[in-house]
Amino acid sequence: MRKESKKVIEMQSKIHSLIYPNQNGNQLFIMREDLLPFSLGGNKVRIGQEFFDDMTEQGCDCMLVYGNSRSNLCRVLANLCWTKGVPCFMISSREENEERIETNNSRLMRWLGAEVIPCEKDQIAETVEETMLRLRKQGYRPYYIYGSKFGTGNEGVPVGAYVKAYQEICEYEAERGIHFDYIFFPSGTGATQSGLVGGHLLRKDCRKIIGVMISSREKERAERIIWEGIESYFQKNRLPLKSEDRAQIHLLDQYKAGGYGKYNQEILNQIREEFCRNGIPMDPTYTGKAFWGMKNYLKEKEIRDSNILFIHTGGTPLFYDNLGNEG
Numbered sequence: 243m244r245k246e247s248k249k250v251i252e253m254q255s256k257i258h259s260l261i262y263p264n265q266n267g268n269q270l271f272i273m274r275e276d277l278l279p280f281s282l283g284g285n286k287v288r289i290g291q292e293f294f295d296d297m298t299e300q301g302c303d304c305m306l307v308y309g310n311s312r313s314n315l316c317r318v319l320a321n322l323c324w325t326k327g328v329p330c331f332m333i334s335s336r337e338e339n340e341e342r343i344e345t346n347n348s349r350l351m352r353w354l355g356a357e358v359i360p361c362e363k364d365q366i367a368e369t370v371e372e373t374m375l376r377l378r379k380q381g382y383r384p385y386y387i388y389g390s391k392f393g394t395g396n397e398g399v400p401v402g403a404y405v406k407a408y409q410e411i412c413e414y415e416a417e418r419g420i421h422f423d424y425i426f427f428p429s430g431t432g433a434t435q436s437g438l439v440g441g442h443l444l445r446k447d448c449r450k451i452i453g454v455m456i457s458s459r460e461k462e463r464a465e466r467i468i469w470e471g472i473e474s475y476f477q478k479n480r481l482p483l484k485s486e487d488r489a490q491i492h493l494l495d496q497y498k499a500g501g502y503g504k505y506n507q508e509i510l511n512q513i514r515e516e517f518c519r520n521g522i523p524m525d526p527t528y529t530g531k532a533f534w535g536m537k538n539y540l541k542e543k544e545i546r547d548s549n550i551l552f553i554h555t556g557g558t559p560l561f562y563d564n565l566g567n568e569g
């Protein structure tokens with residue numbers, strides 16, 4: 243059984259309806275993960291907390307992250323570590339380091355003071371291994387968020403975040419006597435989607451959970467990674483899983499707009515409209531792109547008279563990075 247570990251953050255995000263004219267009888271709702279009360283919010287608050295709890299459960303006392311300082315996950319993890327007085331180290335591939343693009347996240351990362359360990363893109367495993375050794379020699383019990391030096395073994399940990407969030411969605415439905423026919427959200431590494439689909443499989447309820455791909459990752463590969471996340475979580479928690487459950491993974495790959503971080507004028511217009519109409523901050527890499535994809539999909543598939551939930555996965559610093567960009 244999993245231990246209930248102490249939470250530093252009270253998770254519970256707000257779901258509310260969106261104001262929209264003539265959507266073919268569809269009612270749009272939004273789940274404001276961007277308002278989770280820590281480090282500017284976002285899905286990485288839940289995911290980061292899962293990693294942090296796992297680190298504690300493993301009896302480790304220092305955090306090793308792979309990523310870059312512009313990432314929402316690195317910001318949240320470095321922030322959690324600072325809060326708890328846990329040293330945080332970040333391996334960053336040199337290629338990305340050299341871009342040296344300042345963003346709101348990278349500025350916050352400087353405040354948070356995680357030690358950056360540069361490495362070559364083809365030397366990640368070696369660098370993880372060396373760093374773990376060095377930290378052990380220094381007397382630490384380091385925790386690498388992705389598991390082995392090859393980045394495997396820990397897939398089930400972040401998945402727990404959205405299995406739990408899925409329960410919150412179901413509780414909201416029960417309270418309000420409402421049923422969401424569709425859930426849409428931006429899908430990147432797939433951890434969020436693995437969790438939502440995992441929660442859906444456990445509940446055995448009826449709806450379509452659709453991830454809008456925001457990076458150039460191939461659809462088949464993305465699907466496999468999402469499935470592996472689900473398998474890993476179910477195994478870890480000794481839950482039954484059938485191979486046909488894989489059919490519950492739905493991904494849209496037609497709204498990538500050129501790949502990670504790329505966008506078009508329609509996405510920028512959408513972001514502006516969404517702020518004006520509903521007062522919601524979106525960014526062109528994740529939420530703005532996925533919201534735009536969702537709206538196109540609803541139109542193209544002529545979906546009508548449905549309750550549709552969009553999960554706002556956060557990225558508030560990215561909203562400000564983009565502010566003033568009229569395209």
Ligand SMILES: *Cc1c(COP(=O)(O)O)cnc(C)c1O
Nearest residue numbers: 430431432433434528555556557
């Ligand atoms: C990381 C991230 C995503 C993607 O979530 P995954 O679990 O990686 O698929 C979506 N939106 C925002 C704002 C993110 O930071």
